[in-house]
Amino acid sequence: MEMQETVYDVAIIGGGAAGLSAAQALGRSRRAVVVIDAGEPRNAPAAAMHNFLSRDGMNPLELLEVGRAELVKYGVEVIRTRALDSRRSAAGFTITLGNDTEVSARRLILATGLKDQLPDIPGLAKHWGNDVLHCPFCHGWEVKDLRLGVIDSAMAMHQAQLFTQWSKNVTLFKDPNKVLSAQEREQLEALGVRVIEAVVTEVLSEDGFVQGVELSDGTQCEVDALVILPNFDVDVSCVKSLGLVAQEHASGIGRYVPVDDGGQTEISGLWLAGNIVNPMAQVIMAAADGLGVGTRVNADLMQEELAHKLSQLRLCKTAI
Ligand SMILES: Cc1cc2nc3c(=O)[nH]c(=O)nc-3n(C[C@H](O)[C@H](O)[C@H](O)COP(=O)(O)OP(=O)(O)OC[C@H]3O[C@@H](n4cnc5c(N)ncnc54)[C@H](O)[C@@H]3O)c2cc1C
Missing domain, CATH: 3.50.50.60 (FAD/NAD(P)-binding domain)
Structure with a gap:
């Protein structure tokens, strides 16, 4: 049958x-x-x-x-x-x-x-969803008052501005090949966002947590969490x-x-x-x-x- x-x-x-x-x-x-x-x-x-x-x-x-x-x-x-x-x-x-x-x-x-799809930065992917974040409404509270680094992207200005609601210590790692307008610079200054003109080349970790970033100018910067746009x-x-x-x-x-x-x-x-x-x-x-x-x-x-x-x-x- x-x-x-x-x-x-x-x-x-x-x-x-x-x-x-x-x-x-x-x-x-x-x-x-x-x-x-x-x-x-x-x-x-x-x-x-x-x-x-x-x-x-x-x-x-x-x-x-x-x-x-x-x-x-x-x-x-x-x-x-x-x-x-x-x-x-x-x-x-x-x-x-x-x-x-x-x-x-x-x-x-x-x-x-x-x-x-995450940017191809060594050390970044293993922190995704914990101390590498994209959405302040999902995770902003969890990183409040920490040192936050925003990696440059199409939404980086928006993210840098928004995350100042959760922390007064926000740094934007700005791709030096892209230009910030005078208005954008003024907005970031008004909100107290520090701008570093360098590309993040590696994420540094200690004990499983983000500790900082290595930058294209050869310097390092200490941060506790990173913000990106996949x-x-x-x-x-x-x-x-x-x-x-x-x-x-x-x-x-x-x-x-x-x-x-x-x-x-x-x-x-x-x-x-x-x-x-x-x-x-x-x-x-x-x-x-x-x-x-x-x-x-x-x-x-x-x-x-x-x-x-x-x-x-x-x-x-x-x-x-
Ligand atoms: C790191 C991270 C943290 C987040 N945190 C929050 C938060 O705190 N609060 C919040 O509200 N939102 C959060 N979000 C957003 C949240 O993930 C989405 O809103 C939600 O997952 C969307 O639900 P969905 O059902 O559309 O897709 P998903 O939840 O992604 O579900 C899709 C499902 O389809 C399955 N699937 C895909 N292709 C196939 C296939 N071919 N055959 C069979 N199955 C398939 C997948 O395996 C998966 O199980 C977060 C997002 C990320 C990336």
Whole structure:
């Protein structure tokens, strides 16, 4: 006897805050849902998560563990593997998984987050998420009153200004090949930001903590934490056969995938949520986005079912 293929209502690639929230909304709506998750959320290098009301300081991986446990009672399945590609099929979409299986679903939500590409500075990467930071709202409180160094980038002026709210000891390591305008210099002076015209060539550590930086002019500068802007990139290879394309973000921070106001792409049935759409979204925002997309995908399925039932009803009536 031929095995009947399971067709889920919704497959969600990515089980971070966005994907799990979409799964919760859909599971509670009695939809058959599968989440495919490679288990590498963006904030995994950080020991604690902040700015999530009622979960302040929680380990980011623990949040997702609790989320997955909550989904069990709604019958949501979570498959811990990587999605390799997705194609159109009779069901809607069929996704090829890294564990040599496939799943099919009527709708597909991509909540795969983004990748932080760090500048190639020796010693920097091992501190990422602890004392090498990008977001004052995530970690500013944790480095308050410390000696902070801002590494030059497209957002360095903004970061240098913002971090003075947390520390009066902020140094901007300014690339000497880039020019600061008179207005920028005045702004930095007004906020008490020290400017050193040199490139950071190495991050110096002691006992696992940032101790300072080596500079292109041969000098060293002591700092306790560094602020950088990674390049944000998105990986859409798990939907390459569907033709989804990432774009450069207008702000110059990297790539994202634009969607309409509801999270829908131009590819019918494919929806997006979380950092893949909004690189600036924090965890609670990614979760809210996932919830919103989940409810809209549910409504979209409902419309399809209603259309089918209406045509059946009309057929019945004409047959009588
Ligand atoms: C170091 C650091 C610290 C941060 N700290 C905070 C903080 O304190 N507070 C805060 O609010 N925000 C913080 N953020 C931001 C936070 O990480 C994001 O808001 C959040 O992770 C976005 O959720 P998401 O679900 O969109 O993506 P993610 O959390 O990145 O989840 C995406 C998931 O999709 C999976 N995935 C990707 N591709 C595939 C594939 N092909 N197949 C299967 N699975 C796949 C990944 O493995 C991952 O599990 C921090 C970010 C960084 C980098």
